[in-house]
Amino acid sequence: MQERLDALLTSARAELAVAADDAALEQWRVTHLGRRSELTGLLRSVGSLPREERREAGQAANAARRELEEALETRQTELRRGADGAQLDVTMPGYPVRLGSLHPLTRTLREIRRVLAPLGFRAVSGPEVEWDRYNFELLNIPADHPARDMWDTFHIDDKARPGELLLRTHTSPVQARVMEQIQPPVRVIVPGKVYRYEDRDASHEAEFMQVEGLAIDKHITMADLRGTLTYFVRAMFGPDRELRIRASYFPFTEPSAEAEMSCHACNGDGCPVCGGTGWIEILGSGMVHPKVLADVGYDPDVYQGFAFGMGVERIAMLKYGVTDIRSFYRNDLRFLRQLR
């Protein structure tokens, strides 16, 4: 039995090696593995062998069958590599895949939301055309206050109510809108477009995105603010980032703080990204001004909390190494594809 199998395998292998196309392979398959093939005949005859030989013969015949099947598959693969026998070039580019992309600002905003969500911040939005009252008055910036110079404002030409409608200059009015509607605890972030009456250049836009953060409760402290910001810059820019804050002024926070992080490009050694200082200004923040709380009906002796605000383009520029803020609004596919 084994001898016949060996002979059969030898001749089958030899024939397979010269089979050069699908038809020849099919012919070979019928001859050696088909219903009328010698091997099939041998397998059928196993049953007629003496009981003690059956097992061994059966195993041998089945092994031979498997071997021939594998040989056939290998030969098929060889042949398919190319009609002329040439090897397939795996360095050929793939066929075009038509998958689109999200805008880098959308991606950055999502990342900011994702980072802050575990701390309980919910994302809310508010109107881009806003009343002066929300954009300024309720944020402790009365009419004719010199602090208004901090925000160059686009005004809407509205005959019925002159001077009242404007394009919001920051996302902060949504602070007041949220607090007017619900009682603490409050923990929200506000992503959205804001507008400044400002000539455009590589680092200034008349339209840009901000994210505002607000946390109000009975015991939210400035240390909580600092901890939140440290957590944020590390989640966004890597665990080695250091945060430092320094005194500043915003009409709607007291105390106020400007936050900087150690430069992610040079780790604080000084490089062009951080202007050689090792530190990068990242956002403005502070403890919500008691007047802002009182004006929305919160008792400032009971409730306190923090607010912060950052420019999304700035974060994206740092993350992606973009040097001109206007790139985000040109929507050049080469830019969008690069940052997909």
Add this chain to the structure above:
Amino acid sequence: MRVPFEWLCELTGIEASVDDVATRLTNAGFEVGAIHRAGEHWDRIVVGEVVRIDPHPNADRLNLPTVNTGSEEIQVVCGAWNFEAGDRIAFAPAGARLWDPYADEPVLKELKPTRIRGVVSRGMLCSTKELGISDDHEGILVLDSGAPLGRPLAEALGGEVLEFELKANRPDALSVLGIAREAAALYGTQVRSPIPDDRAGEHGPSQPVQLQIDDPALCARYSAALVHDVKVGESPAWMRDRLEQAGVRPITTIVDATNYVMLELGQPLHAFDWETVRGGFIGVRTARPGERLVTLDGQDRELTPETLCIVDAEGPVALAGVMGGLDTEVTDTTATVLLESATFDPVSIRRTAHRLNLRSEASRRFEKGLPPELTVLALRRCVQLIEEIGAGRGEILTADAYPEPSDPAPVALAFDRIERLMGVAYDRGEVRQALSSLEFGLDEVCDELRVTSPFWRRDVTAPADVVEEVARLVGYERIPDTLPTGQVMDLAPGEIDERDDEARDVMAGLGFAECVTYALTSEARMARLVPPDLLDAPPDSPLGDEDAWATVRESAMDGAGRALADRLLPLDREPLRLRNPLSMEENVLRLTGLGTMLETLRANRRHADRDLLLFDFQPSFLARDGDLPEEPNFLTAVIGERVSAGRWNETGTVELPFVRGVVDELLARSGLPADEASHDDLQHPTFASGASAAVAYRGRLLAAYGEVDAEVAEAFDLDERSWALLVDMPAVREASAGPPSFSAWSEYPSALRDLAIVVDAEVSQAEVNDAILRAGRPLLQSARLFDEYRGEQIPPGKRSLAYALSYAAPDRTLTDKQADRAHNRVVRALQHRLGAELRG
């Protein structure tokens, strides 16, 4: 605000380096934006002395000074005349480097010996602009006579200047003394106040000056001092240097002295030529109808009734806090001067300065709110300076009107409030130390501190203000990192709809690149969305008038088109207009993002020939009477003609069904099954007729899509067929049924039958499809269109549609016979109802 470092050191006794001082002040909230080091670029520039001045033989407008450089005498050619023999000047010999005064950008240029009108010049007498000290290029810089001859100029001038970026809440910091108080508190030194002691008794008033304040709300205090025997001339070099370093141009003694006091103490002063003030009277009131004033800049101004002015017995002599009058200006012949030191209402000054576009160093300070206590101190200091520089003999205080003295109440601060707000403990000694170093008055009562602000700190009015003072003086380094604890809030109002994210993901998955575009646009850009002849409005003009639109609506739109024009593409609505646009290219808020997106398509077409699939998902702005505008988030997509298909260079051409595929997927993913919405013909001038469709659900328009009208495409300079898709996503949300629900399919094998029919071309696919589904019930599982054919083999006016039908029963395997029977029912129904014929 520019503060010469040497001045700051003089008032504080600080001996630290300029960098250290800059860092500590920045951290305490006084941000140093830049440190200017005058002299850091000075190279070989020395103090020289003009030995003599010879006339230029060939040019009357030039002269030939000979300069002693300390080691040699050099003759140069000079065009300035503001110096004489014996003056010490800044001399740059040939080879030195100077700022080019004629360059737009700061450029250093090496000075070379040159021949000017036949005479060789081997150096130059420098102006302040060439030295990089100021922008003043009128005349050369004449130094103090004590400047060391032959020594580097930096020894005579130079020094660092700190440039502060100051915040709106600290008027006191708009002065060298104010910064000095902060610096002294940070370094633990004593402020050396330049304000002289009260010597009021020594020079009593020589004559009465009558003061009258009409409204103390507009002018809290007005103090005045007379200066006699005035000598108007050039101030001494030390004063001019400091003024220049601080960015103020020296003029003449009296004006320089008032400016010096403004820089030093923060109180703007004004000097009147007393002899030109009529009636010995000074009043402060708002202007009366018809009053006019010629201001210092020579402009004859009509005064509006809200303008606060200074008047004499007969009328206005100055715009309070903003600009003086020409008639009362101090001149070379002035003998007696009245110095004004007043506290004006910040709002009034701010409004006037803004209205007249006259914002000055003085108005900037008044706007922030100055303390009335400062007026007399500033006068005292100014009189002292005038006497010191020999410019006159002053009275300490001639007259003072302060109708309603104010005395701010102390702020009560519980000690534990500090830790409660900051999240870190401060010990009481530290708190007291911080506050008293800033000259706050302290009174401790049990666990409470009563804090009285010094008069210059009117910004501190509440406990949180005091806490900030402590925190920033101790340093924010003290604050640790903790995370907020406590209860998490419920759903917030205005919460961002996560489905917006999903819609973006779907579009990106369908091959579209997301764009973020400007909300500001022009009417012209939106007007280009309608063929130009249609509205009969000139190009780049507003969007046409009501009548024109009524005609367009009547003649160029069907019902779907009008529904589109009502909301998703509301080109005939009045857009929200900016009162102060940056340019006419962006003077309105967009009604639709389509114009901007077609421009974006065009811009990308310049560098790409396929796969131009773009979308934008940002609000449009629809005005509402008496309310904020509606800001619906409309989705706008645009598509170029060719898309990749298959192998590397294969492309397909975009046709209407391509866009429909996008619409169906987007709607389905938004919870609106594709077969729920109806697609109908759309007539709208933005879209090509016969190649566009409107999508509606229960009569409400959800979306419109199709080929962009050829003329519109041309208006956007598009050189190929382009497609657009507009989706009212808020309406889709309202129509959607929520999450999709599961329905089971048959576990038994399906019987497949193809069906090719020929029908009248007027019969829509939707009708055929509907008839198939109805007739096939209950065994028909699905009908999938796989081909459409019109042409030779079909009679004209007809078309062939081919479907793959799949039959199955829920509980058994269908026999061929059962499947055939069901299929035949479908065929008969098509024949009877739609006049279809089977195609052989």
